[in-house]
Amino acid sequence: MFYPYQGYAQIAVWFKPGSGGVLKYECRMFKCRSSLKRSMLSQDIGEEIKAPDKGVWGRIRDVFRKPRVFIISDLHLDHTNIIKYCKRPFPNAAAMNRALVSNWNNTIRNKDTVYYLGDLAFGRGSRSTDFWIKRLNGRIFFIKGNHDKSDKIKFHDNHILEHKGHRIFLIHDPEQVPKDWDGWVIHGHLHNNKCVLGKCPFIDRKKKRINVSVELTGYRPVDMDELIKEIELS
Numbered sequence: 001m002f003y004p005y006q007g008y009a010q011i012a013v014w015f016k017p018g019s020g021g022v023l024k025y026e027c028r029m030f031k032c033r034s035s036l037k038r039s040m041l042s043q044d045i046g047e048e049i050k051a052p053d054k055g056v057w058g059r060i061r062d063v064f065r066k067p068r069v070f071i072i073s074d075l076h077l078d079h080t081n082i083i084k085y086c087k088r089p090f091p092n093a094a095a096m097n098r099a100l101v102s103n104w105n106n107t108i109r110n111k112d113t114v115y116y117l118g119d120l121a122f123g124r125g126s127r128s129t130d131f132w133i134k135r136l137n138g139r140i141f142f143i144k145g146n147h148d149k150s151d152k153i154k155f156h157d158n159h160i161l162e163h164k165g166h167r168i169f170l171i172h173d174p175e176q177v178p179k180d181w182d183g184w185v186i187h188g189h190l191h192n193n194k195c196v197l198g199k200c201p202f203i204d205r206k207k208k209r210i211n212v213s214v215e216l217t218g219y220r221p222v223d224m225d226e227l228i229k230e231i232e233l234s
Contacts, residue, residue: 062109069163070108070138070221073117073172073188074145074213075100078126086191086215093123103220105137114138114221115161117188117212118145118172129153145172145188161186164228174209184208184231191215205234 076082077100080093090096108114114136120129129150133140142148144155158171167183174187191213202216203209210230212222 065109067109067111067113069113069115069224071115071117071170071186071212071224071227072104072214072217072221074119074191074215075104075121075132076119076123076147076214077101077121077132079121079123081123082191088215088219100214100219101132101135107221108136108138110137110139112138114140115143115159115170115186115224116140117143117170117186119147119188120145122147143170143172161224163224166228166231168231174211182208184210186210186212186227188213203230208234 077097078093082088083090083093083096088096090099121127121132129148130152133142133150133153141159142153142155143159144157148155158169158176161168161170169177169181169183169185171177171185171187173189174185177185177187185208187209188211190211202211204211210227214220
């Protein structure tokens with residue numbers, strides 16, 4: 001079974017040479033510990049983001065790996081206040097940006113398909129959706145969230161995904177699912193700060209819903225094959 005919070009998940013933040021090395025967070029249920037002091041993270045939010053080089057063998061494996069399908073929602077890049085609202089395990093937005101982009105690009109190859117369910121960037125002074133999407137790997141199918149704006153990106157309001165014999169409704173806000181849809185829904189929008197007494201768990205089998213907001217997925221994209229396994233357990 002797939003449990004995003006089972007054990008510790010490493011969230012790596014990669015700095016430019018000479019800036020203090022690599023910071024790794026280990027997280028379990030929103031409680032995290034870091035290997036570097038917060039003072040080492042006082043870098044400007046606009047600094048270049050670099051994912052680590054996996055080396056020759058890593059790149060060769062990527063060439064021969066079959067394309068995969070991933071899904072994720074609500075990165076909220078550049079959004080300083082989301083750290084406080086949702087108790088994200090980062091000292092500032094710059095560190096959060098580095099971790100989220102690194103997790104994305106270390107999981108997803110350019111030949112993979114990513115269903116992104118909205119709200120890529122937000123907050124006062126945040127860079128545009130166009131700015132951030134250029135820095136993310138994969139063939140991105142973008143379902144529009146509350147805060148997404150672009151004249152270049154093709155947004156979708158929703159999508160019915162057919163994957164391994166299942167039809168799944170993809171949307172940002174689960175409250176906007178058509179009333180006559182009785183199948184599974186994968187959505188974002190409901191962050192962990194809106195979870196009260198289990199009202200927005202990662203998987204709600206009774207309502208046939210899966211919430212892929214990043215706080216509920218360990219801050220990294222989820223493989224659709226893993227979600228299908230969960231659906232088939234129901």
